[in-house]
Amino acid sequence: MTLTLRHSCQRAWKGRFLVAILLLAWLLSKIGSALAQTLPPSLQADFETGVAALKAGRLDEAETAFLRVLREGGKISFVYNNLGIVYQMQGDQKRAVVQFREAIRLQPNYAAPRILLGASLLAMGQDAEATRELERAVKIQPDEPLAHVQLAHAYKRTGNYAGLVEQYRALHSLQPDDPEFLYQLGHAYSDQAEWCLIEIGKIDRNSVRLYETLGESYHREGHLDLAVVAYKRAALVDPKQPGIHLALAQICLQQGRVTEARKEINEELAIVPESVAAQALAKRIASEAAK
Amino acid sequence: MRVKRRRNRRVACFTLLVWIQSLAWLWPAQGAGTLTETSRLLYRGDFGEAGARARQYLKTHPNDSAARILLARALLAQGNYLGAYSELSRVVRSDPKNIDGLYYLGWISANLSQLEYQELARRAPDSFRVHQLLAESYAGRENKAEAEAEYLAALKANPQSSEILDDLGDLKREAFQFDEAAKYYQRAVKTSPRDYEGVYGLGACALFNHDFPKAIEHFREATSIDPRSSAARLALGDALLRDNQTVAGIAELKVAVKIQPDMRQAYSLLARAYAKLGHPQLAQEALKKEQELAQAREESLERILDTKKGLILVAPELGQEPPRNPQPENHP
Numbered sequence: 001m002t003l004t005l006r007h008s009c010q011r012a013w014k015g016r017f018l019v020a021i022l023l024l025a026w027l028l029s030k031i032g033s034a035l036a037q038t039l040p041p042s043l044q045a046d047f048e049t050g051v052a053a054l055k056a057g058r059l060d061e062a063e064t065a066f067l068r069v070l071r072e073g074g075k076i077s078f079v080y081n082n083l084g085i086v087y088q089m090q091g092d093q094k095r096a097v098v099q100f101r102e103a104i105r106l107q108p109n110y111a112a113p114r115i116l117l118g119a120s121l122l123a124m125g126q127d128a129e130a131t132r133e134l135e136r137a138v139k140i141q142p143d144e145p146l147a148h149v150q151l152a153h154a155y156k157r158t159g160n161y162a163g164l165v166e167q168y169r170a171l172h173s174l175q176p177d178d179p180e181f182l183y184q185l186g187h188a189y190s191d192q193a194e195w196c197l198i199e200i201g202k203i204d205r206n207s208v209r210l211y212e213t214l215g216e217s218y219h220r221e222g223h224l225d226l227a228v229v230a231y232k233r234a235a236l237v238d239p240k241q242p243g244i245h246l247a248l249a250q251i252c253l254q255q256g257r258v259t260e261a262r263k264e265i266n267e268e269l270a271i272v273p274e275s276v277a278a279q280a281l282a283k284r285i286a287s288e289a290a291k
Numbered sequence: 292m293r294v295k296r297r298r299n300r301r302v303a304c305f306t307l308l309v310w311i312q313s314l315a316w317l318w319p320a321q322g323a324g325t326l327t328e329t330s331r332l333l334y335r336g337d338f339g340e341a342g343a344r345a346r347q348y349l350k351t352h353p354n355d356s357a358a359r360i361l362l363a364r365a366l367l368a369q370g371n372y373l374g375a376y377s378e379l380s381r382v383v384r385s386d387p388k389n390i391d392g393l394y395y396l397g398w399i400s401a402n403l404s405q406l407e408y409q410e411l412a413r414r415a416p417d418s419f420r421v422h423q424l425l426a427e428s429y430a431g432r433e434n435k436a437e438a439e440a441e442y443l444a445a446l447k448a449n450p451q452s453s454e455i456l457d458d459l460g461d462l463k464r465e466a467f468q469f470d471e472a473a474k475y476y477q478r479a480v481k482t483s484p485r486d487y488e489g490v491y492g493l494g495a496c497a498l499f500n501h502d503f504p505k506a507i508e509h510f511r512e513a514t515s516i517d518p519r520s521s522a523a524r525l526a527l528g529d530a531l532l533r534d535n536q537t538v539a540g541i542a543e544l545k546v547a548v549k550i551q552p553d554m555r556q557a558y559s560l561l562a563r564a565y566a567k568l569g570h571p572q573l574a575q576e577a578l579k580k581e582q583e584l585a586q587a588r589e590e591s592l593e594r595i596l597d598t599k600k601g602l603i604l605v606a607p608e609l610g611q612e613p614p615r616n617p618q619p620e621n622h623p
Binding site: 125162165177179180182183187192193195196197199200207209212213272274275276 | 383384408
């Protein structure tokens with residue numbers, strides 16, 4: 001249990017830092033065109049200095065340059081956005097959030113600061129608000145993978161596994177050749193499977209479905225004796241549950257215990273006489289018994 | 292190997308059919324006739340007709356979870372995994388306490404996970420993720436040697452992966468090879484300085500080597516990276532107690548149980564710490580809580596859930612095909 005928790009936590013953190021780096025690269029690649037469109041020519045040199053410093057990791061220098069641009073009239077959303085990145089990279093999430101919010105206020109349909117705001121809010125533990133911002137970002141720019149990646153992180157943090165799957169499905173559709181998204185999609189499904197079991201346990205800790213699932217897992221893994229124990233426990237919880245005796249019959253047959261297999265399959269057929277699977281297995285058991 | 296795969300495929304096909312056929316008791320009184328007949332169609336293996344009838348029924352009863360589960364089972368039997376997933380997601384969204392909805396959604400999610408991993412193995416067979424999955428699969432089956440070999444192959448494919456370095460560290464730590472484990476964790480932390488797993492692992496190695504100040508330092512860092520980690524709080528509390536910083540240790544353990552109220556080990560340590568400080572009543576209370584939790588665990592399915600989690604998260608045998616379009620004649 002502890003190990004599982006630690007693992008998921010670790011993956012989330014790693015993902016977040018990876019995303020921050022990717023976001024920065026993505027954002028910087030888009031700055032050139034935005035700069036040409038809106039920043040007064042007199043401020044372009046300062047702005048470019050800031051961008052170069054940010055790219056080189058000279059964060060204090062970048063902060064100074066962006067603050068100068070803002071002070072001298074360049075109060076444009078992407079300048080606030082970049083200043084927010086500087087603070088985010090310095091680990092000062094609170095100041096980063098202020099800058100991203102200002103960038104959003106100036107340009108509500110600008111997805112980048114919403115994505116970054118979501119990342120900062122997640123780092124601050126404000127998961128619900130982060131999720132809202134990221135959902136808006138995905139709505140604004142549905143073809144932007146990074147928005148989906150961050151939203152996936154938010155959903156994982158908030159236990160929304162259906163949402164997690166949905167985001168990685170979207171990412172896989174956007175970038176079908178990227179094996180990482182395929183892996184993450186597989187992982188998301190696996191997380192959801194685990195969540196379903198936990199939810200069943202919360203509703204009924206003695207649910208026949210839990211024992212049945214356990215039996216199936218052991219059966220699949222080839223641990224037949226353990227599978228029998230789990231299925232028998234399931235049959236105790238609900239003797240009329242279809243499928244349990246069928247599985248037991250199958251295992252008994254696999255183990256060469258034909259008499260017991262026959263007894264189990266008869267019990268199954270008493271519950272569901274029309275079952276073709278049970279009928280087929282009964283025939284096979286009869287043929288084994290005749291040998 | 293081939294025989295094993297064939298056997299696994301047979302087992303998977305059989306399991307699938309068992310599910311499809313385990314629906315008869317689900318139907319509510321209203322419309323019971325229609326749904327019972329539909330369920331019989333499933334038992335008889337007439338999946339297309341069963342699906343059509345369930346769909347028809349849902350036109351007039353769109354919120355009927357049992358009918359939707361039936362539709363999902365029919366879709367699944369016809370190989371339409373995503374269609375079935377979509378229907379089951381809808382059931383769980385509208386009826387979150389529906390155990391059968393959760394059960395089938397969990398099952399199909401686990402299988403879709405396997406399909407995605409198999410697709411990954413087909414597309415990028417030598418990628419670090421595939422080696423990682425294989426390693427996890429071996430580790431889940433207690434085959435440590437093969438697990439290590441696959442983790443090393445993963446590391447070769449992606450030398451900067453702190454995830455793999457941590458996994459190797461965990462493997463060594465489980466084998467009580469703490470010095471070797473620490474080397475992997477150190478490499479991980481060097482690659483990603485705020486790598487929780489690496490920092491935690493370093494703390495655990497230091498703890499086992501009785502270097503308590505070092506362990507405390509690492510666990511403190513781990514709690515700063517993830518303040519919500521009850522495991523890191525527990526470990527920090529433990530290290531502080533061992534270092535005779537009992538009051539500080541109790542404070543951390545209290546945080547741990549606040550984050551995770553059913554953390555039995557934390558109560559056990561708290562009992563010892565209170566006893567050491569001369570607070571027998573508090574020690575008794577903590578011990579009582581620990582015993583209650585232990586009893587509850589024994590009586591409940593948590594143990595099984597833990598085991599199951601281990602099983603369900605194990606990567607599939609990558610060469611093994613799950614049933615996409617099972618037919619009755621393929622079953623025993």
